[in-house]
Amino acid sequence: FQNSCRNSCLNSYRVDRLLSWATDLLTDSETARLDAEVLLCHILQKDRSFLFTWPEHELNEQQLSDFRLLVAQRQKGTPVAYLTGERDFWTLKLAVSPATLIPRPDTELLVEQALTKELPENATVADLGTGTGAIALALASERRQWTVVGVDKFRDAVKLAKQNARSNRINNVTFYQGSWCEALPDDNYHMIVSNPPYICCDDEHLSQGDVRFEPETALASGTDGLNDIRIIIQQAVSRLHNGGWLLLEHGYHQAEAIQQLMRQAGFSRISTILDLSGHDRVTQG
Numbered sequence: 001f002q003n004s005c006r007n008s009c010l011n012s013y014r015v016d017r018l019l020s021w022a023t024d025l026l027t028d029s030e031t032a033r034l035d036a037e038v039l040l041c042h043i044l045q046k047d048r049s050f051l052f053t054w055p056e057h058e059l060n061e062q063q064l065s066d067f068r069l070l071v072a073q074r075q076k077g078t079p080v081a082y083l084t085g086e087r088d089f090w091t092l093k094l095a096v097s098p099a100t101l102i103p104r105p106d107t108e109l110l111v112e113q114a115l116t117k118e119l120p121e122n123a124t125v126a127d128l129g130t131g132t133g134a135i136a137l138a139l140a141s142e143r144r145q146w147t148v149v150g151v152d153k154f155r156d157a158v159k160l161a162k163q164n165a166r167s168n169r170i171n172n173v174t175f176y177q178g179s180w181c182e183a184l185p186d187d188n189y190h191m192i193v194s195n196p197p198y199i200c201c202d203d204e205h206l207s208q209g210d211v212r213f214e215p216e217t218a219l220a221s222g223t224d225g226l227n228d229i230r231i232i233i234q235q236a237v238s239r240l241h242n243g244g245w246l247l248l249e250h251g252y253h254q255a256e257a258i259q260q261l262m263r264q265a266g267f268s269r270i271s272t273i274l275d276l277s278g279h280d281r282v283t284q285g
């Protein structure tokens with residue numbers, strides 16, 4: 001009986017059986033069931049509620065073989081977002097590629113915090129190392145009067161960010177290629193935000209899980225993880241309006257060092273905000 005069940009599960013075309021089959025295969029992932037659901041939704045071009053409403057729905061041959069291929073790639077470690085080519089962030093659906101970091105829920109804290117700032121109606125805001133454009137686009141979509149600029153060192157990232165602006169119909173944002181503040185077209189920003197690379201370059205986190213597939217340039221920054229943050233703080237001083245804000249995402253053990261760097265650079269009103277797990281995550285000043 002067990003063998004025939006295993007065979008029929010493997011050969012099944014039904015949504016519910018395929019989900020169990022894939023979940024069992026994806027044991028290396030901490031989110032096996034969710035991964036299976038997201039991949040299947042991608043194949044079916046449906047949202048997740050469909051899976052629960054129509055567990056007996058059957059895939060066609062092509063869909064079945066496509067699903068198997070995705071599950072096999074996920075088994076080898078490829079992040080789900082690179083397999084589906086998209087990721088939800090804030091209220092937006094963003095195209096992602098291996099050229100960029102996959103936007104993380106943690107970074108929504110930075111967006112939330114930025115939106116608490118009472119800036120002039122027509123404020124100018126910059127996002128450094130924008131990647132998919134996630135932060136810049138979230139801010140621009142919430143504040144249509146702001147002019148938002150996103151910059152990234154890599155051409156493929158800038159291309160992707162522009163594509164995401166178009167697909168989400170966000171017009172008050174522009175993207176430029178270049179390094180941190182050097183790429184900004186103006187001075188006098190009311191706010192500069194960034195989720196820069198901040199992991200120590202010999203941290204074992206870099207060789208584990210999904211992170212292995214993401215660009216190291218978006219993750220690692222010297223032996224203490226602060227190389228790029230040091231540069232950004234230095235450069236941001238002369239690019240901010242009087243009283244303008246700098247907001248930086250960082251690792252949970254870096255708040256003190258970053259607060260000190262900001263103080264030395266002349267920032268005031270410096271504080272650190274905790275993420276949902278109670279870790280220091282964003283420092284502002």
Ligand code: GLN
Nearest residue numbers: 195196197198199218219
């Ligand atoms: N928080 C991310 C991680 O731990 C790192 C993001 C970043 O370096 N900007 O994978």
